Amino acid sequence: MGKQMVLSEAVHKRFGRLEVLQGIDLEVAPKEVMCLIGPSGSGKSTFLRCINHLEKIDAGRLWVDGELVGYRQQGDKLYELGDKEVCRKRSEIGMVFQRFNLFPHMSALENVIEAPVRVKGENEQVAVERGRAMLDRVGLADKIDAYPNQLSGGQQQRVAIARALAMQPKLMLFDEPTSALDPELVGDVLDVMRQLALDGMTMVVVTHEMGFAREVGDSLVFMDSGIIVEAGKPRDMLANPQHERTKLFLSKVL
Amino acid sequence: MNVAASGAGAAKIPPEAIKAIPVRHPWRWVSAVVVLAVFASVVYQIATAPRLKWDVVGEWLFHQSILNGVRVTVELTIIAMVIGVVLGALLAVMRLSANPVVSTVSWVYIWFFRGTPVLVQLFFWYNLQLVLPHISVGIPFTPAVWQADTLPLISPFLASILGLGLNEAAYMAEIVRAGIISVEQGQTEAAQALGMTRAQVMRRIVLPQAMRVIIPPTGNETISMLKTSSLAYITTVQELFRSQELIAAFNYRIVELLIVASVWYLSMTSVLTFGQYYLERYFARGSARQLPPTPLQRFRHILFQGHAPPPFPPADPLPVYPPRRDDSGQGM
Numbered sequence: 001m002g003k004q005m006v007l008s009e010a011v012h013k014r015f016g017r018l019e020v021l022q023g024i025d026l027e028v029a030p031k032e033v034m035c036l037i038g039p040s041g042s043g044k045s046t047f048l049r050c051i052n053h054l055e056k057i058d059a060g061r062l063w064v065d066g067e068l069v070g071y072r073q074q075g076d077k078l079y080e081l082g083d084k085e086v087c088r089k090r091s092e093i094g095m096v097f098q099r100f101n102l103f104p105h106m107s108a109l110e111n112v113i114e115a116p117v118r119v120k121g122e123n124e125q126v127a128v129e130r131g132r133a134m135l136d137r138v139g140l141a142d143k144i145d146a147y148p149n150q151l152s153g154g155q156q157q158r159v160a161i162a163r164a165l166a167m168q169p170k171l172m173l174f175d176e177p178t179s180a181l182d183p184e185l186v187g188d189v190l191d192v193m194r195q196l197a198l199d200g201m202t203m204v205v206v207t208h209e210m211g212f213a214r215e216v217g218d219s220l221v222f223m224d225s226g227i228i229v230e231a232g233k234p235r236d237m238l239a240n241p242q243h244e245r246t247k248l249f250l251s252k253v254l
Numbered sequence: 255m256n257v258a259a260s261g262a263g264a265a266k267i268p269p270e271a272i273k274a275i276p277v278r279h280p281w282r283w284v285s286a287v288v289v290l291a292v293f294a295s296v297v298y299q300i301a302t303a304p305r306l307k308w309d310v311v312g313e314w315l316f317h318q319s320i321l322n323g324v325r326v327t328v329e330l331t332i333i334a335m336v337i338g339v340v341l342g343a344l345l346a347v348m349r350l351s352a353n354p355v356v357s358t359v360s361w362v363y364i365w366f367f368r369g370t371p372v373l374v375q376l377f378f379w380y381n382l383q384l385v386l387p388h389i390s391v392g393i394p395f396t397p398a399v400w401q402a403d404t405l406p407l408i409s410p411f412l413a414s415i416l417g418l419g420l421n422e423a424a425y426m427a428e429i430v431r432a433g434i435i436s437v438e439q440g441q442t443e444a445a446q447a448l449g450m451t452r453a454q455v456m457r458r459i460v461l462p463q464a465m466r467v468i469i470p471p472t473g474n475e476t477i478s479m480l481k482t483s484s485l486a487y488i489t490t491v492q493e494l495f496r497s498q499e500l501i502a503a504f505n506y507r508i509v510e511l512l513i514v515a516s517v518w519y520l521s522m523t524s525v526l527t528f529g530q531y532y533l534e535r536y537f538a539r540g541s542a543r544q545l546p547p548t549p550l551q552r553f554r555h556i557l558f559q560g561h562a563p564p565p566f567p568p569a570d571p572l573p574v575y576p577p578r579r580d581d582s583g584q585g586m
Contacts (some may be wrong), residue, residue, distance in 0.1 A: 052447055052449060054446065054447065080403065083451060083452065083453070084487055086450045087446075087450065087451050088449065089447070089449075090446060090449045091448065091449025092449075093447070094447075095441070095444075095447035097440060097444060097447075101438075101440040101441060101443065101444035102444075103445075103459055103463075104446070104463065105462045105463055114448070114458065115448035115449060115450065118450060118454055118458060119449040119450055119454070121449060160444075163448070164447075164448070167448060167449065230496055
C-alpha cells in the first residue's frame with residue numbers, strides 16, 4: 001500500500017439505517033485524476049468526505065498516502081485518532097466544495113493565507129507571497145482584495161481552489177466544483193483544474209462534467225446506491241459502457 | 255417592429271433623464287398634523303402642570319449626587335455587560351461542546367439564572383452573609399486554601415455586579431448560541447478541511463460571522479441593562495435611581511426627581527443606540543454589498559431628496575462576464 005495515494009478496501013458508511021456506502025474498493029495512484037460520477041444519493045460525495053475525515057467510516061479500511069484514515073494501527077488493534085492528528089492529516093489534503101464555502105468576512109487573499117498562517121504557522125510575509133502567486137495561478141491576481149460577495153461564482157470557486165492549494169496538499173478532492181455555477185462560468189474553473197492536473201496533482205473529482213472526465217480524467221468510476229457499478233478508462237467507459245445502469249445514467253446526462 | 259432596428263435606433267438617441275410628476279402622499283401630511291397636535295397637547299399639559307416644579311428639575315439635573323449616580327450606573331452597566339458577554343460566550347461554546355459534562359453544566363447554569371428573577375438574585379447576593387458568613391476556596395474536606403468573611407468581601411457594588419452580570423450571562427449565552435448556529439455548516443467544514451482545530455474554527459471563522467447576528471440583540475441587552483441596573487438600588491449601591499430616591503425622600507419632589515433620572519436614562523440609551531448602529535455597520539462587512547447609510551447620510555438624504563433612502567441600497571447590477579471560450583472542455 002505504499003504506492004497508492006488513496007486506497008479503499010470495502011469501505012462502508014451508514015447514516016442511521018441508511019447504508020450510504022456498501023463496500024467501496026478503489027485505488028488512486030499518485031498524479032492520477034480520478035472522476036467519480038453517479039446519480040445524486042449514490043454516495044460519491046460521502047466517499048470524498050470520508051477521505052478527508054469529515055465522515056467516519058463504519059467498516060473497511062481507507063488509506064491516504066499509506067496512512068490509515070481516522071485510526072492508528074498497533075498490532076491488530078485500532079486506536080481512534082485524536083483531534084490534533086486528524087487536523088494534521090486534513091491539512092495535507094485539499095478540498096473544494098460545491099458551494100465554495102469561502103470565508104465571507106475575509107478578502108480573497110486573507111482566505112488563502114488563513115490556513116498556512118494559522119495551521120502551519122507560516123511566516124505571514126511568506127504566506128502572502130505564496131497567496132498572491134496562488135491567486136495569480138487561478139487567474140485572479142487583480143482580485144486579491146475583493147470580498148467573496150464581490151466575486152462571481154466562478155471567481156469564488158477559483159479562490160477556493162487557491163485556498164486549498166496554498167496548503168501545498170498532496171491530494172486534492174473536488175466535490176461537484178462546478179455544479180453551483182452558471183453555465184458560462186464553468187469553463188474558467190475547469191481550466192484551472194485541467195492545469196492543475198497537467199502540473200501533476202493527484203485529484204479525486206466528483207463531477208457531472210463528462211467532457212472534463214473524458215479529457216482530463218485518467219480513470220472514471222460510476223457509483224450507484226453506495227457501490228461501484230463500473231470503473232475504467234473514461235474514453236472507453238463513456239463511449240461503450242458495459243452495465244445497464246451505467247448506460248441508463250449516461251444516456252440521461254450526455 | 256423589427257427588434258434589431260429598434261435597438262440600433264435607441265443607440266442613436268441618448269436616453270433622457272425621466273421628469274415625471276411624483277405621486278402625491280396627502281395622508282403623510284394629514285398624519286403629520288395629527289401627530290403634531292397630540293404631541294403639542296401632551297407637552298403643553300406637562301409643561302404647564304400646576305404642581306410640577308420645573309426649576310426643581312433644573313436644580314437637580316446636574317447636582318453632584320445625581321452625577322455620581324450616573325457614574326455608578328454606567329460602571330454597573332459596563333462591568334455587568336462585560337461579565338455577561340464573556341461568560342455568555344463561554345457558556346454558549348460550552349453548550350455546543352461535544353463534551354456532555356461541559357454542555358450539561360452550561361444548560362443547568364442557563365436554566366437556573368434565566369429561571370429566577372434578577373431582583374431575587376440581587377437580593378440573594380446582598381444577603382449572602384446571612385447564611386454564609388465565610389467564603390472559602392479549596393479542596394472539599396481539606397483545610398481551605400483561601401478564606402474570607404462574606405460581609406466586607408461582597409460589598410453592595412459587588413453584589414450588584416454579581417446579580418446583574420451572572421443573570422446577563424445566561425441571556426447572552428442564548429444570544430451567542432443563536433449566532434453560532436446561524437453560521438452555515440459549510441463554513442465549519444471548509445475550515446476543518448484546511449486542518450484548523452475546533453478552537454481555531456470557532457475563533458477565526460464561526461464567531462466573527464456570528465457577530466453579525468449577535469450584535470443587534472447585544473445592543474438591546476446593553477440598553478436593557480442600563481435600565482435594569484436601577485434594580486440594584488435594593489443593594490443600597492448608589493446608582494442613579496437610588497441617588498434620586500434619596501433626594502426625593504427628603505424634599506418630596508418625587509416626580510421632578512423621576513424626571514431628572516429619566517432624562518439621564520434616556521440620554522444614555524440614546525448614545526448607546528447610536529453606537530450600536532456603527533457596530534452593526536462594522537460587522538456587516540462582507541455580507542452586504544454596500545453598507546447601509548449612516549444616520550447622518552440618511553439625514554442629508556431626507557433634507558435634499560425629500561424622502562428617506564432605502565435602508566439597504568439595491569445591490570450593484572450584476573457584472574457582465576465575457577462569453578466562455580470554446581476550448582473550455584465542454585465539448586459534449
